[in-house]
Amino acid sequence: xxxxxxxxxxxxxxxxxxxxxxxxxxxxxxxxxxxxxxxxxxxxxxxxxxxxxxxxxxxxxxxxxxxxxxxxxxxxxxxxxxxxxxxxxxxxxxxxxxxxxxxxxxxxxxxxxxxxxxxxxxxxxxxxxxxxxxxxxxxxxxxxxxxxxxxxxxxxxxxxxxxxxxxxxxxxxxxxxxxxxxxxxxxxxxxxxxxxxxxxxxxxxxxxxxxxxxxxxxxxxxxxxxxxxxxxxxxxxxxxxxxxxxxxxxxxxxxxxxxxxxxxxxxxxxxxxxxxxxxxxxxxxxxxxxxxxxxxxxxxxxxxxxxxxxxxxxxxxxxxxxxxxxxxxxxxxxxxxxxxxxxxxxxxxxxxxxxxxxxxxxxxxxxxxxxxxxxxxxxxx
Amino acid sequence: xxxxxxxxxxxxxxxxxxxxxxxxxxxxxxxxxxxxxxxxxxxxxxxxxxxxxxxxxxxxxxxxxxxxxxxxxxxxxxxxxxxxxxxxxxxxxxxxxxxxxxxxxxxxxxxxxxxxxxxxxxxxxxxxxxxxxxx
Numbered sequence: 001x002x003x004x005x006x007x008x009x010x011x012x013x014x015x016x017x018x019x020x021x022x023x024x025x026x027x028x029x030x031x032x033x034x035x036x037x038x039x040x041x042x043x044x045x046x047x048x049x050x051x052x053x054x055x056x057x058x059x060x061x062x063x064x065x066x067x068x069x070x071x072x073x074x075x076x077x078x079x080x081x082x083x084x085x086x087x088x089x090x091x092x093x094x095x096x097x098x099x100x101x102x103x104x105x106x107x108x109x110x111x112x113x114x115x116x117x118x119x120x121x122x123x124x125x126x127x128x129x130x131x132x133x134x135x136x137x138x139x140x141x142x143x144x145x146x147x148x149x150x151x152x153x154x155x156x157x158x159x160x161x162x163x164x165x166x167x168x169x170x171x172x173x174x175x176x177x178x179x180x181x182x183x184x185x186x187x188x189x190x191x192x193x194x195x196x197x198x199x200x201x202x203x204x205x206x207x208x209x210x211x212x213x214x215x216x217x218x219x220x221x222x223x224x225x226x227x228x229x230x231x232x233x234x235x236x237x238x239x240x241x242x243x244x245x246x247x248x249x250x251x252x253x254x255x256x257x258x259x260x261x262x263x264x265x266x267x268x269x270x271x272x273x274x275x276x277x278x279x280x281x282x283x284x285x286x287x288x289x290x291x292x293x294x295x296x297x298x299x300x301x302x303x304x305x306x307x308x309x310x311x312x313x314x315x316x317x318x319x320x321x322x323x324x325x326x327x328x329x330x331x332x333x334x335x336x337x338x339x340x341x342x343x344x345x346x347x348x349x350x351x352x353x354x355x356x357x358x359x360x361x362x363x364x365x366x367x368x369x370x371x372x373x374x375x376x377x378x379x380x381x
Numbered sequence: 382x383x384x385x386x387x388x389x390x391x392x393x394x395x396x397x398x399x400x401x402x403x404x405x406x407x408x409x410x411x412x413x414x415x416x417x418x419x420x421x422x423x424x425x426x427x428x429x430x431x432x433x434x435x436x437x438x439x440x441x442x443x444x445x446x447x448x449x450x451x452x453x454x455x456x457x458x459x460x461x462x463x464x465x466x467x468x469x470x471x472x473x474x475x476x477x478x479x480x481x482x483x484x485x486x487x488x489x490x491x492x493x494x495x496x497x498x499x500x501x502x503x504x505x506x507x508x509x510x511x512x513x514x515x516x
Contacts, residue, residue: 222419353404362436370411372404 005050006038008191010121011097013054022062024100025146028118030062035123095195098188102162105152110145111166112173116181117142120170120188126179160196164204164260167192171208182212193247202251203261209244210267213237225367229276241271262291281311298325306334314342329360333368340375349375384432384473385480387487388503391439393464398499399492406493414498417490425472430483434470441465471507480504 010031017027034057038050047053101115116122116130128138171185189205217231248264266287273279288304291297301324309317317338324331336351349372356368403411425431443455470487474480484502492498 222415224415349404353402356404357439360438365436366411366415369403370408373406373408373411376405377407 003039004187006035006042006054007121009051009054010035011119012051013058014097014118016055017058017062020059022066023150025143025150026062026065027058028146030058030065032117032123033061034058035121039123095192098163098192099160100149102159102166103149103152104159104162105148106145108166108169110141110148111162112169113138113142114145114149115166115188116170116184120184122179122184130173130179130181160198160200163192164200168204168208168260171211182208182215186212199251199254199256200258200260202247203258203264206244206248206251207260207264207267209240209247210264210271213240213244213271219363223363225363227367228270231276233274236271241268244268244271257290257294259291259294262287262294266291279310281307285311298328302328302331302334306337309338309341314338318342329358330355332358336371345375345379349379382473382475383477383480383509384471384507385484386503386505386507387470387472387484388505389467389469389500390503391465391467394501394503397492397501399494399496401493403492410491410493410495413491413495418487421487421490422470425483430472430474430479432471432473434468436468437466439465439467477506480506 013034014027014031017030018024022030031054034054037057038054042050097119098115101118102111106114113127113131116127117124122130124139124142125135127142128135131138167185167189170188171182173181186205186208189201189208193201193205214231214236216237217233217235218226220226244264245268248261248268251261252265266284269280269284269287285304285307288300288307292300292304302321305317305320305324308320318335321331321335321338326332332351332355336348336355339351340348352368352372352375356365356372359365359368403414406414422431422434444452447453472480472483474483481504484504488500488502489497
């Protein structure tokens with residue numbers, strides 16, 4: 001059975017139900033039930049028209065629910081919900097759903113979960129395994145998100161920047177269980193890119209493709225983190241890089257620069273270098289200046305200091321770092337790296353150990369501990 | 382089968398036999414240590430005795446209720462309590478003796494100089510629901 005086709009149909013089917021007058025939360029439940037039914041029955045009995053099958057089944061599920069809720073008022077009421085029979089209109093509602101799921105009333109976490117279900121068509125179980133939480137927990141989170149949406153005006157488009165942020169969050173969740181969220185985010189962003197002409201959507205898609213292309217080289221045996229400079233570049237997916245670069249160039253040509261296009265440009269410069277030593281750090285610093293101008297983000301300021309350190313030497317990097325908030329995650333690690341290159345090994349080792357203590361993930365902690373260990377070994381020999 | 386929690390301490394436990402902080406090890410020693418832990422977990426999975434394990438950040442916060450409003454928060458373990466948990470592993474084994482054996486094996490992970498760390502692990506049995514009593 002073609003499970004990805006099923007997933008692609010979900011937003012359209014959901015859109016049909018909502019347009020027929022079902023409220024979003026009830027429609028979403030009904031579509032989920034129809035999806036589960038499809039997963040059970042399609043392998044043995046494939047429908048002629050999958051979309052029509054899903055619309056019909058979901059609509060029946062919705063009516064069942066509506067009937068049971070209104071049974072005290074009599075079944076006749078529910079019958080009035082019956083739609084006129086006829087072909088299903090083929091408007092694409094995905095875009096509208098993207099905006100709905102990125103509604104400002106939702107926390108980022110809820111927005112991600114709801115997007116994966118309503119737009120991505122993943123089942124609650126799949127989302128739960130991807131997040132390593134029990135299915136019941138995820139089901140609760142999703143229904144809470146839907147409750148928060150009830151009563152909110154759903155007709156006005158949300159902020160496109162929020163939609164992009166949600167998709168980027170999905171991408172960065174990586175993968176666990178049987179669903180690769182990075183691949184899923186790419187699929188959804190592709191879908192969005194065909195439906196809008198915003199160069200930032202293209203920029204985000206390019207950014208994801210360029211990151212994804214380097215994924216295999218980013219971890220070593222046992223989940224060990226491999227820094228960019230040490231990655232085996234022969235393992236980078238050149239087809240994905242080429243595609244990302246082409247998409248980015250088309251977007252940049254439209255002269256409406258935004259943060260995702262800028263980040264993608266930086267990723268493209270890394271992907272373009274045949275060896276770490278040949279990286280065009282000078283141009284990367286220019287893009288970081290642009291990105292800082294666009295976002296004013298302290299994290300960008302920190303990353304920029306790393307780039308300056310590569311382009312103009314560790315002293316320049318340390319000077320750039322002096323304007324960065326020392327409370328930022330990774331600040332200590334960056335300072336350790338720059339001091340090591342400046343030759344101050346003793347302090348660098350101490351700072352790496354301190355950074356390891358503050359790390360937020362096991363691979364990051366282990367990586368930083370190894371860096372401290374490496375320098376101490378140098379000092380001993 | 383009974384479940385046990387194995388607690389690894391950052392501090393609070395008696396010092397290890399081979400007591401050298403990790404950032405003083407060589408990269409090769411670190412790699413050997415991580416490999417040992419992975420093989421150990423895989424072996425327990427093989428025998429059906431592994432439940433779960435997690436590493437914890439050393440940064441913690443104490444919180445308590447203070448009636449209505451925002452709960453008061455204080456920075457990580459109080460100075461006078463020196464206990465700090467680095468991570469835990471839950472095992473599900475036949476006997477207490479087997480739990481001791483498993484804990485000892487985990488404590489044997491290699492450390493500085495390739496010699497076993499021999500750290501103290503805290504072993505805590507899970508409390509279970511009241512068994513059905515037939516009168």
